[in-house]
Amino acid sequence: MSLDPPEANTRSLTSVVKKFILLLLTAICTACILAVVGYWTTPYIQSNRESLTQEQLVIVQGLVDAKLKESFQDIPTPQTCETQPIILKIIERGYGGDMEVIVGFTGNQVAVLRVGNHSETPGFAEILDPSNWIGLFGSQPIHEFDAVTRTTITSRAVLRAVNKAITESNELVNSCLTS
Amino acid sequence: MFNQLVITNLFTRNVATVQLLGLCPLLAMSHTMETASLLALASSVVLIGSSVVVASFRSYIPETTRLPIFVLVIATFVSVLVLLIEAFAFTLYVQVALFLQIIVTNCMILGRINQQTANKSSFRFAFLDSVTTAMGFSVVLITFGGMREFGALVLPILAQPAGAFVAFGLLIALIRYNNR
DSSP states (O other): OOOSOHHHHHHHHHHHHHHHHHHHHHHHHHHHHHHHHHHHHHHHHHHHHHHHHHHHHHHHHHHHHHHHHHHTTTOOOOOOTTTOEEEEEEEEEOSSSEEEEEEEEETTEEEEEEEOSOOOOTTGGGGGSTTSGGGGBTTBOGGGOOOOTTOHHHHHHHHHHHHHHHHHHHHHHHHHHHO | OHHHHHHIIIIITOTTTTSOOSHHHHHHSOSSHHHHHHHHHHHHHHHHHHHHHHHHHGGGSOGGGHHHHHHHHHHHHHHHHHHHHHHHOHHHHHHHHHHHHGGGGOHHHHHHHHHHHHTTOOHHHHHHHHHHHHHHHHHHHHHHHHHHHHHTTTOGGGGSHHHHHHHHHHHHHHHHHHHO
16 A cells, blocks of 8 residues: 555656656657658659669660570571560569569570669678679579578578569460460 | 867777777678778767757756667667668668668667766767767778778688677777777
8 A cells, every 4th residue: 555645646647747748759759850851862762773673674684685696696586485585573572671683584594683672681682793693593504593591581582583583484485475 | 178088089988999889880891991981970970960969958858768768869860861871872872771770779879878968968078079989989990991801802701700800809909908
């Protein structure tokens, strides 16, 4: 049973309410600041992300065209369903968030792979560099690829994206053949 | 006062090499001078900004609600900084994204602000203290980044986390020996 006088309890309650209001006001102020800065920077951030995606698409297009020329030894060949260049962008969930995987096909063969916007951990995302693991796609059979140690989730996300892209490209090639 | 603070925060009580605070970003992002410089700049902006804001409103913040309010202020500064870097320095943002965001948890910043508040530091002292602390942290971070980047040409292990730990340990030992 409390022996404190009622006035002390009221003062204590008032103090708690004051602290709550102070915390609430601080949270509201900080949220407003973030909302303003977020609103102002959103168009710039969107534009940066789109530029990165576009840049990777152009790179993949160039590499796919180069592979086709190499395959036919620079002799111009009429495009067939099996040799048409296909570029697909697949969004897959990686470790830190969504990841854009851009897959270039010559017909239904994976020719090149690049990653656009992603949120993978710096350092661990080294495997997404074209000079690293991701650069091997197109030069080795797909079934030889497996997850990479210490970047399991990131590498598996890439492999899932590649599998989805292969399914989609097969559908495109088949619909081309049957049309 | 400023000279005294410079000597204390850069050498005798350096936040990274003597107090051993804020070592996570220091070891994680010091593999090149470029990333180390960006992280040093980001940490400095957050530290000085948060310090100034907290020092301005110190008398209105009760002791029991200090920590949540400090964390809110620090988190706001970090979030604003991340948005600005993502908007206007996207190439650099891609290299250091996650480590910018975890500046919120950098114990150097919270520890410094808490210390200034506990000592009832004036606005001017808090500002100078945070500037010199940021200078001390930045010098260590950039120097260590340079050591790792160029040292890795001779000793490749310096580019790896294990090498970073050993190299930093040796750096601390050297500074402690010098300070005694």
